[in-house]
Amino acid sequence: MSSRLEDPVDIGGLTVPNRLYRAPLLECAGNGPDAVDTLIAELEPTAESGVGLIFQGATIVRGEGGCAAPGMTRVHDDEFVAELSALTDAVHDHGGRIAIQLEHGGLRSMETWHAEYREANPGLEQLAVSRLPWQLRALDRSGFLSYDPHVLSTAEVYDLAADFGAAAERAVNAGYDMVHLAGANMGIVQQFLSPFYNRRDDEFGGSHRERVRFLEVVHDEIRERAGDIPLVTKVPAETAAPALVRRHLSLGDGVRIAELLCEIGYDAVVPVQGSVVWDMSIVRGEFPERAWSDERFQTGYDAAFGGRFRKRLVAALNRLQSRRYGFEPGWNADFCRRVRDRVDVPVLAEGGIRGREQIDRLLGDACDAVGVGRPFYAEPRLGARLLDEPPARTVCESCNNCTVPQVTGAPGVCRTPSVLAARGRLEKAGAYDREE
Template sequence: MATLEEPIEIGGVRIPNRLYRAPLLECAGNGPDAVETLIDDLEPAAASGVGLIFQGATIVRADGGCAAPGMTRVHDPAFVSRLSRLTDRIHDHGGRIFVQLEHGGLRSMETWHAEHRRENPDLEQLAVSRPPWQLRVLDRIGALSYDPHVLSTDEVYDLAADFGRSAAYAVEAGYDGVHLSGANMGIVQQFCSPFYNRRDDEFGGSPEARLEFLALVHDEIRDRAGDVALTTKVPAETPAPPPPLVNRTLSLEDGVEMARRLERIGYDAVVPVLASVVWDMSIVRGEYPDRAWENEALREGYDAAFGGPLRRRLVALGNRLESVAYDFEPAWNQEFCRRVRERVSIPVLAEGGVRERETIDRLLDPNETDGANASGPACDMVGMARPFYAEPRLGARLLEPEEPDARVICESCNNCTVPQVTGAPGICRTPGVLRRRGELERKGAYDRG
């Protein structure tokens, strides 16, 4: 039986244990304090013993492509070289760090952020294909604003080269691996998804062709960054709106087959995740964040982002409805991960709704059963995201052998996530959770022996 404390290799990189901090929005930007902000956000996890740190989505181009304010860009080698201070700090604690590369495509702020559009009227909305009719309807009623530039074949090659260049800069700065944001409705998922991808060149049409962008990005990274550990998220679009609203999506079996092809292409690990075709709470399941929406200090930022008080209220209403549709479910990606792991030989990483050590042990257990039949482990590593907002040094508790029943204090209330549309940092804002963290700190729960 693999245990959380056992080491594992991904693409030749030895990781000291099987716990990872999943990608989050650090909101560090690229200003003079960016590196210090990233160190403040990420080092505590490594100091607490977490084996692998994923730096959250970083953008591969100088302009556009950010899904939220304050995302860091890694297109500039001079800036990325400064991130060696971050990678050194992670390595000092014995941890490893991968950078997540991203471009938002039609999820970018150029589409949804009202103030950003006004201040940057010349920024193009990059699209894989003409937006589906469902999104065009949202444009007509004023819910979103689409004026997309559909990438030509040559421009697809240029975008893949940007991923490769950014990966090379990151490796030079000491990152141990590269992780592609292949889900959460970013441009990589848009290439893979039949909902978005209606291209008629080599990057569209068949399921194999829709995966060609990831194959091209793989080749660009290998050519420019060498034999770096390379991982990606793999989406299954099962949480998407039901027919007839959406008919063409990636099924669970499509996701399994994608993972198999990615292994053949040369990816070193995959992270299977259930993802919608629209930006909703399927990736952050849990409670309606009433505290965040009622925060008067954030109201002006919400109005700037969504285009005024009326739209803010409509978005909040949508958020409330989604919290009912996507109520919290423990380890909600586990079945997808297990099905992928049965078909590939590379490591499978599981995240989403993991909240206690018991769940971690079950996901890693080769004797785990599905009904009457032994079905084997669901994954090879287990990650958490939002719980690290609540407990930056969470690893010390989860990796403590004398606390086998450890459970995170995060309540999945989402009061940490919604404020990020204003550029606010990703931090826990729930008083009860913060009080509990203070109690644990006073007891020395985050001190490593």
């Protein structure tokens, strides 16, 4: 019998009340005095709408460096993380479950690409898995990016894994139900897994098994410090790698990595296709014309990219990428299906999922639970419609106007008038109301 969205699902001994989850998104809450309130304001409406599992967006395991975008929350401080119990309580009050996604950006961090941040933090090291591949050295010589990486020693890799374990322990103490590792989107975990980045000759480099070793040590650290909390990770396939990149992860490589992670003891996997560099392969959709032309963000773009000329260059590249990576419904479905055929843990699918009919086709075929991301920026209470109004479809137009301003530290919210008008009509009709 096929699974229904309303059915519970078990992940590592935790029962999630239904198979709909909010995929990790940037909340841009930071660590200031209003951070917890900001997170509650963004995530509680989703729990109230009936979503069974909420993945809080990427949070950084160290107190310095590692942020891929401004405003990311850090979870290195015991006192701050303890305050997050107010967030977990708010989600639990609505019957939902909440996971924290742990991350370090490595070479994708702001200390690499954000001009103003680099200038303000000249002593901050860029952490690298190994010596830069020639393609990145060429970008450095051209001045498009600025690399001065510190290659992690074997002992430092263990130290980094311990930071993931310590962050997971704090999260458990604050009431989180699950730990999710940011194993894709070009963060440092993907950099360990990828043959493009990982040219190490110690126990953390070489074959698939050796490149997975970092995630094995992270697993062991979390188990030792945080017990049997369910542990989930994204699994990358670098199918969108540029033609000049020969060493990258194929779909078959991604399937093999997922198998190894299940042998290690991970409780669920999230297969995700992307590239070896930060581009539109992970968001897909229209060129965000409105976001790039919005006067409110021009100063922030200049600060991030290092001036007007570089800002225009980045925008032009963004336009070109949007033509290559147009919106594709459920773009990770085939990868998920291939992984699900080979593992005995739940497979979670996300990426371009926009309606109940699509969800019903995916469940039990390509995946065991379905994640929706950017549409929650437009409809924070989207769960009520997807769970109660089949065949509901999100109002999100995949225009990406919500994402580009985040490089300035702006929150991820929908700014597209036609989408906001559609949400307004639904609110008037009571589409987001539900009885608990």
